[in-house]
Amino acid sequence: MAARLAEEWFAICGGCEVTILDIGEPLLDVLKQVEIVHMPVLMDHKLFGQTGEDAEMAIPAADVGLISGGVRSDEHKKLAQEMRKKCKFLIALGSCACYGGIPALANTFSTEELLEKVYRGCVTTEKNGLPCEQIPTLTDRVYAIQEVVPVDAFLPGCPTTPEMVANALIALLEGKPLPPLANKSVCDECPTRREKKAVSILKRRFEGAEFVPGAPLTEMRCLMEQGILCHGPATRAGCGGSEGTPRCIRAYMPCEGCFGPLTEKANPMVDMMGALSSIGLDPKQIPDRAATFNRFSGAGRLRPIPAKR
Amino acid sequence: MADEFEPLIIALCCNWCSYAGADLAGVSRSQYPPSIRIVRVMCSGMVHPNLVIDALTKGADGVLMCGCHPGDCHYQEGNYKAEKRAEAIKLMLPDFGIEEERFRLEWVSAAEGARFAQVVKEFTEQVKQLGASPYKQ
Numbered sequence: 409m410a411a412r413l414a415e416e417w418f419a420i421c422g423g424c425e426v427t428i429l430d431i432g433e434p435l436l437d438v439l440k441q442v443e444i445v446h447m448p449v450l451m452d453h454k455l456f457g458q459t460g461e462d463a464e465m466a467i468p469a470a471d472v473g474l475i476s477g478g479v480r481s482d483e484h485k486k487l488a489q490e491m492r493k494k495c496k497f498l499i500a501l502g503s504c505a506c507y508g509g510i511p512a513l514a515n516t517f518s519t520e521e522l523l524e525k526v527y528r529g530c531v532t533t534e535k536n537g538l539p540c541e542q543i544p545t546l547t548d549r550v551y552a553i554q555e556v557v558p559v560d561a562f563l564p565g566c567p568t569t570p571e572m573v574a575n576a577l578i579a580l581l582e583g584k585p586l587p588p589l590a591n592k593s594v595c596d597e598c599p600t601r602r603e604k605k606a607v608s609i610l611k612r613r614f615e616g617a618e619f620v621p622g623a624p625l626t627e628m629r630c631l632m633e634q635g636i637l638c639h640g641p642a643t644r645a646g647c648g649g650s651e652g653t654p655r656c657i658r659a660y661m662p663c664e665g666c667f668g669p670l671t672e673k674a675n676p677m678v679d680m681m682g683a684l685s686s687i688g689l690d691p692k693q694i695p696d697r698a699a700t701f702n703r704f705s706g707a708g709r710l711r712p713i714p715a716k717r
Numbered sequence: 718m719a720d721e722f723e724p725l726i727i728a729l730c731c732n733w734c735s736y737a738g739a740d741l742a743g744v745s746r747s748q749y750p751p752s753i754r755i756v757r758v759m760c761s762g763m764v765h766p767n768l769v770i771d772a773l774t775k776g777a778d779g780v781l782m783c784g785c786h787p788g789d790c791h792y793q794e795g796n797y798k799a800e801k802r803a804e805a806i807k808l809m810l811p812d813f814g815i816e817e818e819r820f821r822l823e824w825v826s827a828a829e830g831a832r833f834a835q836v837v838k839e840f841t842e843q844v845k846q847l848g849a850s851p852y853k854q
Contacts, residue, residue, distance in 0.1 A: 675767065675770065677809065677812070678766045678767050678770050678809060679766075679767065681766055681805040681806075681808070681809055682765050682766040682767065682802060682805060684805070685766075685798075685801040685802045685804065685805040686798055686801065686802065688801065691804070691805040691808060692804075692808060697808075697809070697812070698812055
């Protein structure tokens with residue numbers, strides 16, 4: 409019998425759904441064994457019955473549930489609870505579901521400030537009332553799925569990697585435990601050459617790295633030591649998959665930190681500020697450090713910055 | 718007596734200079750406030766900002782970081798690293814809603830027992846002025 413799969417998306421761009429498609433050929437084998445019962449991005453399955461006849465929102469029962477995106481509104485919260493109720497195994501797909509992701513950068517401001525800015529505060533905006541009819545209310549901040557309902561497995565990444573999604577689905581279909589997340593940092597998997605001392609001051613974001621095109625990565629100097637802000641030291645490894653080398657490094661670009669912090673209680677800002685100052689870079693130059701270093705992990709970590717005394 | 722606020726201060730002292738300095742303060746019977754809890758570390762350069770931030774967000778009222786005088790480090794340049802990290806820590810404290818004055822970096826050599834007592838006295842007074850940490854329940 410085919411395994412039943414339900415998928416729901418909340419505050420997200422949709423990139424993680426594209427990642428499922430990106431699995432490529434192995435997806436064909438997986439799809440043979442899977443029956444998709446609910447997936448707003450693919451199929452027209454209404455929450456209150458196909459003609460709106462039901463009073464309660466309902467998602468069909470499923471063996472595996474995937475949720476992408478963080479919780480931003482009451483509707484998301486209710487849907488997350490419904491998914492938890494109906495799915496035997498719930499997976500948080502992508503960094504938004506795992507740690508809040510990019511939408512959680514909004515946690516640096518209060519909801520009132522955000523609404524004021526979007527609907528009234530901009531110079532080019534016609535001052536209007538706030539939308540209030542037949543729309544779900546915003547939550548006070550962006551929540552990761554785990555802060556709302558218990559989650560069985562996490563697949564971080566922005567977007568997450570096709571290999572990870574495929575491995576997770578295949579493992580579930582075979583009734584095996586999911587491969588665990590890596591317990592080391594991106595730096596541990598990075599092949600670049602380290603000399604433990606920075607060569608220059610911090611560069612601007614798009615001043616490129618120095619490297620010989622085509623030469624192996626082991627000959628490139630560590631990007632952080634070149635003065636390029638790389639989130640490797642405070643980011644979980646695993647984006648490289650079976651190949652090992654982190655995805656961004658393969659493209660001679662610094663790590664963006666999309667796999668999130670190493671442990672649940674880690675504070676990436678403190679870790680990164682420590683890493684920067686220990687190799688001799690000036691941490692004062694980082695603009696908006698709280699948001700920069702929590703770019704993908706704002707749920708629970710970012711809060712409105714206290715006013716300066 | 719019971720009403721007076723007695724701060725809890727964590728002191729991170731390096732093994733080679735400051736801890737020996739604190740020891741000397743004790744051996745020479747120098748008087749200093751009992752607010753301090755000394756943690757011996759091998760070098761002030763190993764004190765990761767995490768240790769300081771953790772202490773302050775989990776209920777300590779102040780953190781004192783002590784190392785060898787510049788140029789005296791047992792590991793050549795550990796205390797220069799400590800200085801850089803201390804800058805980063807001071808930068809981050811306001812982000813956590815903690816006053817900068819709750820953290821201090823001091824150089825204390827193994828021969829400066831009296832100075833260690835003096836530093837602890839001053840710092841305790843400073844933290845007392847600030848009151849209890851905002852993270853204390």
